[in-house]
Amino acid sequence: MSQPINLGPRSWLSYRGGSGYLLWALHRVTGLGLLLFLALHIVDIFLLAFGPAAFEHLLVLYTSPPGRLMEIFLLFGVLFHAVNGLRIIVQDLFTKSWERQRHDRLIVVQLVVFLLIFLPAAWIMFGSFLESLS
Amino acid sequence: MSRRDGGGHRRPQGSGFEASAWFFMRVSGVVLLGLAVFHLFWMHFVIGVENIDFNAVAGRWEGRWGPLWRLYDLALLVFAMAHGFNGLRYVLEDYVQRPGRRLALKSIAYTLGFLLISAGAYIIFTFDSGGV
Ligand code: HEM
Numbered sequence A: 001m002s003q004p005i006n007l008g009p010r011s012w013l014s015y016r017g018g019s020g021y022l023l024w025a026l027h028r029v030t031g032l033g034l035l036l037f038l039a040l041h042i043v044d045i046f047l048l049a050f051g052p053a054a055f056e057h058l059l060v061l062y063t064s065p066p067g068r069l070m071e072i073f074l075l076f077g078v079l080f081h082a083v084n085g086l087r088i089i090v091q092d093l094f095t096k097s098w099e100r101q102r103h104d105r106l107i108v109v110q111l112v113v114f115l116l117i118f119l120p121a122a123w124i125m126f127g128s129f130l131e132s133l134s
Numbered sequence B: 001m002s003r004r005d006g007g008g009h010r011r012p013q014g015s016g017f018e019a020s021a022w023f024f025m026r027v028s029g030v031v032l033l034g035l036a037v038f039h040l041f042w043m044h045f046v047i048g049v050e051n052i053d054f055n056a057v058a059g060r061w062e063g064r065w066g067p068l069w070r071l072y073d074l075a076l077l078v079f080a081m082a083h084g085f086n087g088l089r090y091v092l093e094d095y096v097q098r099p100g101r102r103l104a105l106k107s108i109a110y111t112l113g114f115l116l117i118s119a120g121a122y123i124i125f126t127f128d129s130g131g132v
């Protein structure tokens, strides 16, 4: 079971300093963000039951400029959480990799992989965002 | 259970519920890596968000590969919800210490989760465009 670590709001994000702390916080925030999006997403898909008009009414959420920006955040969230999650899974399979140096090296690899996919995709999405403005 | 640098929990001892949950988070993570990333990629770069409307979904769910897309969406729904809600449970257990409040929040979360999974499965199984 989890230890009682609750020392008030300020302690929530400061759990454990160190190199992996930011990744830990981001993994948590992106996971919760994805869950929030998923809840909204299930509601919007459910509107299919009420016919085309009801369904398409809500789609403006996605095609409007704010929707286009949200999508870039969504991509960031999915991609970060996926890459970081994959690293966690791989490290749990090869437990020697938790040794400090290997751990740090894996984090560098992870960030490179993340940026190589995120930057081009976000660039294209940003183009769609600019288009949606005009 | 203990957390560690970079996210994730250390593997709990034994073979109880927490050990199974830990294992499930890893299996569902790998599954979602395929399902969710491909879904996002497909919707955005193959179909295009501006082309999504009622008919686009009808074309997918009622077309030649309809049953497969429905199965795909059902798997995505079940894995993402189970993984996401177990993750939410971890977060609640970290931040909510008082037993009464913890039980209340968990009950609300699980009820919401149940409603969402039901709504999602309902539309996957019953969708009928009325013949497009
Ligand atoms: C894309 C593929 C994904 C992978 C590889 C992945 C992997 C993981 C891993 C390894 C963990 C750590 C589990 C532990 O604490 O032991 C985790 C936690 C979590 N995931 Fe995912 N996940 C993915 C997608 C998702 C999605 C789609 C959602 C939302 C519906 C989500 C929500 C969460 C949440 C809320 C947590 C808990 C975070 C925490 O305790 O700090 N994940 N994920």
Ligand code: HEM
Binding pocket: A034, A038, A041, A042, A045, A046, A062, A071, A074, A078, B036, B039, B040, B043, B044, B049, B052, B056, B057, B060, B061, B069, B073, B074, B076, B077, B078, B080, B119, B120, B121, B123, B124
């Ligand atoms: C911009 C991003 C996205 C778009 C445009 C999009 C679009 C769609 C569409 C049109 C459907 C209807 C079914 C179909 O045509 O196959 C659908 C279903 C679904 N999507 Fe997405 N999606 C996006 C992101 C995501 C993400 C990130 C997740 C996972 C966390 C997700 C999970 C699901 C699920 C579970 C269903 C089935 C819903 C239900 O049963 O009610 N989607 N999506």
